[in-house]
Amino acid sequence: MITWNTLTSAQQKDALTRPVMALAGSVKSKVSEIINAVEQRGDEAVLELTRQFDCNTLKTLPLSSRQLTELASQVNDVTRQAIEAAYANIKRFHIAQQQPAVVVETRPGVICEQHSDAIESVGLYIPGGSAPLPSTVLMLGVPAQVAGCKTRILCTPPNVNGTIAPEIAYAASLCGIQKVFLCGGAQAIAAMALGTQTITKVDKIYGPGNRFVTEAKQQVSQRNDGAAIDMPAGPSEVLVIADASANAQFVAADLLSQAEHGEDSQAILVCSSKEVIEQTQRAVESQLQVLSRQSTASVAMKNARYILTQSVDESVLVSNQYAPEHLIVQTEDARALLPAIKNAGSVFLGAWSPESAGDYASGTNHVLPTYGFARTYSSLGLSDFVRRYTVQEITQQGLQEIGQTICVLAEAEGLDAHKRAVSIRLQALEEASK
Amino acid sequence: MITWNTLTSAQQKDALTRPVMALAGSVKSKVSEIINAVEQRGDEAVLELTRQFDCNTLKTLPLSSRQLTELASQVNDVTRQAIEAAYANIKRFHIAQQQPAVVVETRPGVICEQHSDAIESVGLYIPGGSAPLPSTVLMLGVPAQVAGCKTRILCTPPNVNGTIAPEIAYAASLCGIQKVFLCGGAQAIAAMALGTQTITKVDKIYGPGNRFVTEAKQQVSQRNDGAAIDMPAGPSEVLVIADASANAQFVAADLLSQAEHGEDSQAILVCSSKEVIEQTQRAVESQLQVLSRQSTASVAMKNARYILTQSVDESVLVSNQYAPEHLIVQTEDARALLPAIKNAGSVFLGAWSPESAGDYASGTNHVLPTYGFARTYSSLGLSDFVRRYTVQEITQQGLQEIGQTICVLAEAEGLDAHKRAVSIRLQALEEASK
Numbered sequence: 001m002i003t004w005n006t007l008t009s010a011q012q013k014d015a016l017t018r019p020v021m022a023l024a025g026s027v028k029s030k031v032s033e034i035i036n037a038v039e040q041r042g043d044e045a046v047l048e049l050t051r052q053f054d055c056n057t058l059k060t061l062p063l064s065s066r067q068l069t070e071l072a073s074q075v076n077d078v079t080r081q082a083i084e085a086a087y088a089n090i091k092r093f094h095i096a097q098q099q100p101a102v103v104v105e106t107r108p109g110v111i112c113e114q115h116s117d118a119i120e121s122v123g124l125y126i127p128g129g130s131a132p133l134p135s136t137v138l139m140l141g142v143p144a145q146v147a148g149c150k151t152r153i154l155c156t157p158p159n160v161n162g163t164i165a166p167e168i169a170y171a172a173s174l175c176g177i178q179k180v181f182l183c184g185g186a187q188a189i190a191a192m193a194l195g196t197q198t199i200t201k202v203d204k205i206y207g208p209g210n211r212f213v214t215e216a217k218q219q220v221s222q223r224n225d226g227a228a229i230d231m232p233a234g235p236s237e238v239l240v241i242a243d244a245s246a247n248a249q250f251v252a253a254d255l256l257s258q259a260e261h262g263e264d265s266q267a268i269l270v271c272s273s274k275e276v277i278e279q280t281q282r283a284v285e286s287q288l289q290v291l292s293r294q295s296t297a298s299v300a301m302k303n304a305r306y307i308l309t310q311s312v313d314e315s316v317l318v319s320n321q322y323a324p325e326h327l328i329v330q331t332e333d334a335r336a337l338l339p340a341i342k343n344a345g346s347v348f349l350g351a352w353s354p355e356s357a358g359d360y361a362s363g364t365n366h367v368l369p370t371y372g373f374a375r376t377y378s379s380l381g382l383s384d385f386v387r388r389y390t391v392q393e394i395t396q397q398g399l400q401e402i403g404q405t406i407c408v409l410a411e412a413e414g415l416d417a418h419k420r421a422v423s424i425r426l427q428a429l430e431e432a433s434k
Numbered sequence: 435m436i437t438w439n440t441l442t443s444a445q446q447k448d449a450l451t452r453p454v455m456a457l458a459g460s461v462k463s464k465v466s467e468i469i470n471a472v473e474q475r476g477d478e479a480v481l482e483l484t485r486q487f488d489c490n491t492l493k494t495l496p497l498s499s500r501q502l503t504e505l506a507s508q509v510n511d512v513t514r515q516a517i518e519a520a521y522a523n524i525k526r527f528h529i530a531q532q533q534p535a536v537v538v539e540t541r542p543g544v545i546c547e548q549h550s551d552a553i554e555s556v557g558l559y560i561p562g563g564s565a566p567l568p569s570t571v572l573m574l575g576v577p578a579q580v581a582g583c584k585t586r587i588l589c590t591p592p593n594v595n596g597t598i599a600p601e602i603a604y605a606a607s608l609c610g611i612q613k614v615f616l617c618g619g620a621q622a623i624a625a626m627a628l629g630t631q632t633i634t635k636v637d638k639i640y641g642p643g644n645r646f647v648t649e650a651k652q653q654v655s656q657r658n659d660g661a662a663i664d665m666p667a668g669p670s671e672v673l674v675i676a677d678a679s680a681n682a683q684f685v686a687a688d689l690l691s692q693a694e695h696g697e698d699s700q701a702i703l704v705c706s707s708k709e710v711i712e713q714t715q716r717a718v719e720s721q722l723q724v725l726s727r728q729s730t731a732s733v734a735m736k737n738a739r740y741i742l743t744q745s746v747d748e749s750v751l752v753s754n755q756y757a758p759e760h761l762i763v764q765t766e767d768a769r770a771l772l773p774a775i776k777n778a779g780s781v782f783l784g785a786w787s788p789e790s791a792g793d794y795a796s797g798t799n800h801v802l803p804t805y806g807f808a809r810t811y812s813s814l815g816l817s818d819f820v821r822r823y824t825v826q827e828i829t830q831q832g833l834q835e836i837g838q839t840i841c842v843l844a845e846a847e848g849l850d851a852h853k854r855a856v857s858i859r860l861q862a863l864e865e866a867s868k
Contacts, residue, residue, distance in 0.1 A: 082842035089540040096538040104530040106523040106797035119810050131848030203809045228810040253855040260851040292850040349827040354855040361839040363540035364824040375637045376553050376662035378822035388812035390798040393783040405795040408516035414565030416726040417694040421687040421788040
């Protein structure tokens with residue numbers, strides 16, 4: 001337990017410092033080799049790597065739409081209903097994010113507008129691993145569908161049998177994904193960014209992944225012929241603000257639900273009650289015993305931090321400094337703190353709003369900025385699937401209204417032709433009026 | 435003149451290919467050296483480089499607020515009024531972009547919200563060069579001010595006398611810039627991204643610059659301890675769609691106003707009338723003669739392309755494929771084409787809407803995605819100065835409503851602790867109701 005106000009500001013900074021994300025140079029060069037291979041040999045390289053890493057008998061990358069339908073139909077009723085319920089809530093929340101066009105007449109006859117339009121083609125990446133991630137399919141697939149992105153493809157590594165989980169297939173079909181390709185890792189990212197014979201080149205790539213995927217996304221986003229990406233990635237993290245009114249069992253359960261994600265997950269409790277911290281520590285110990293991912297969670301919890309503050313307000317300042325991906329607030333009047341809260345990716349207010357709700361089913365997106373990126377990056381939303389562009393339409397009167405301003409500024413900046421593009425028009429108007 | 439429909443699709447692609455932005459390896463390594471120097475030696479390194487490149491007698495990096503006020507007061511009345519008029523229009527348009535919070539009750543008792551909040555500290559970069567760029571100060575400073583970014587600093591290289599243009603100072607003071615630092619190039623970007631003794635470390639950096647600045651922005655944005663950046667950069671470009679009704683003199687003036695930006699500027703006319711193309715070519719020749727930046731513009735115009743199409747609709751398809759930074763539409767009913775127009779950063783409708791209007795004074799932002807990035811990146815706007823985050827507040831009833839969905843999905847994904855964070859709460863509710 002760390003008592004915040006006994007620390008120097010350097011020690012405070014230390015207490016909130018995330019472990020360095022040191023990427024082995026070998027990962028960078030391996031990824032760059034894979035990107036080169038995919039660029040040069042296309043499908044052949046992707047298939048080769050997929051056989052090597054995922055399924056050595058795989059014949060072809062695309063999952064046919066018959067296979068997709070067949071797989072989707074295998075989902076059991078209970079899971080199907082849960083996927084549908086989550087899909088409906090996520091869709092509702094992302095539809096609500098649609099923005100009307102902005103239209104302003106800044107001066108008489110000078111109409112300025114801001115519109116948004118779907119990014120034409122998007123590629124969604126769903127990692128493989130020990131269990132399928134249908135929730136991530138929904139978090140990426142729903143906003144792409146609501147935005148109206150014309151081309152929506154999905155890459156996910158096949159299992160050893162050369163297929164994917166029915167849950168993934170069902171979620172993908174709900175989101176109207178047009179093509180599913182059986183590949184993962186850096187090779188999948190390279191294929192979507194550069195295109196191959198069968199995999200469509202897309203404009204932007206979304207989704208989580210291991211360090212090879214993350215590095216591949218960084219590398220393709222730096223290429224002019226590559227693809228944009230959703231946001232930089234780091235280990236998942238939660239910060240819980242609690243006070244004396246908090247239920248320590250709930251707080252412990254929330255910290256552990258973060259910790260089970262991975263050994264590098266960060267869980268931080270910032271609490272103005274010493275008793276609640278101690279109760280939480282005991283509750284963590286006892287709840288850990290029954291978890292299926294106990295070994296992962298206990299490694300992560302070794303790095304958990306318990307910070308004692310003097311007040312809830314001080315707790316908020318600690319959180320603002322850390323800039324957590326997830327912020328859970330279990331205090332007496334959680335909503336009252338909202339105006340003071342800065343730099344959090346997603347905020348969960350009150351005792352009945354566990355992070356799992358946002359991870360799966362409430363409607364908010366679970367793709368969030370980690371590693372302090374919440375200071376500048378946004379929670380994934382509809383606007384990440386659209387491009388905003390401006391439009392202006394100026395009438396003759398409008399140009400007369402602002403023409404002088406343009407000419408003076410263009411002259412101040414030494415841009416003669418800019419000035420002439422206006423003066424030639426003003427002259428034409430003058431001549432016409434004679 | 436290129437006749438579009440006589441080209442194969444490979445030739446069409448070729449005709450719209452931008453020159454490769456080949457960055458000499460020496461730029462990359464030079465920039466990385468500068469960033470290291472600033473990281474290690476702070477102000478000392480920045481001052482050293484500024485003396486070397488900009489003003490060898492410079493004593494200190496910050497411009498005092500007295501100096502700023504003094505400089506600002508030197509602007510002549512005509513220019514002051516023009517800066518004020520542009521400021522007012524830009525402000526109006528960016529205020530209109532403010533978004534209300536999104537609040538949706540996705541299920542009874544499940545409240546999902548999306549809010550936005552200003553990015554706390556921003557750094558604006560204004561390049562030096564032969565003439566001052568007050569318009570760019572406004573384009574970056576106004577949205578930062580409207581968003582309410584708490585810390586707003588500006589870096590710009592000093593002239594040989596160790597000062598800056600009064601126009602820059604006046605625009606900066608209108609935008610409420612708190613600190614101006616006399617430095618430019620990669621060293622200014624490094625200083626804002628990493629912080630020095632006198633230059634504040636900022637969360638996000640905005641603004642145009644030469645290849646050293648651009649490369650420095652890329653490099654700091656890839657560092658976990660660096661800063662986010664506005665968007666990738668490339669040479670400026672315009673595409674004009676015209677038909678037989680277009681005024682060739684206006685079209686020529688618009689192409690030239692792009693061409694005077696730099697020798698690598700791209701100007702493309704896509705026109706369904708052979709006559710208008712020929713008239714425009716002649717008008718370009720004659721207008722070039724009187725331009726002050728004739729030598730720059732004529733180099734750029736050597737790479738200009740004149741593409742003849744069979745219809746306005748075909749012209750729109752060409753533009754969509756190119757994804758221009760600026761798109762000027764001089765056709766009979768320009769607005770009617772808007773729904774079909776994709777992938778343009780900013781669209782100028784009709785004969786009386788020259789690009790210069792948006793560059794300076796109409797209200798729209800002139801920081802726009804170039805080099806085809808308009809496919810995924812947006813025109814700079816208020817939302818680039820805020821972060822969106824989500825909030826959820828779930829009632830007891832709400833959790834009972836979606837609890838089962840969360841538990842089923844968490845189980846499908848093998849995330850036991852996620853499930854327990856809900857079930858432990860549902861159990862508590864059940865016990866309480868007994």
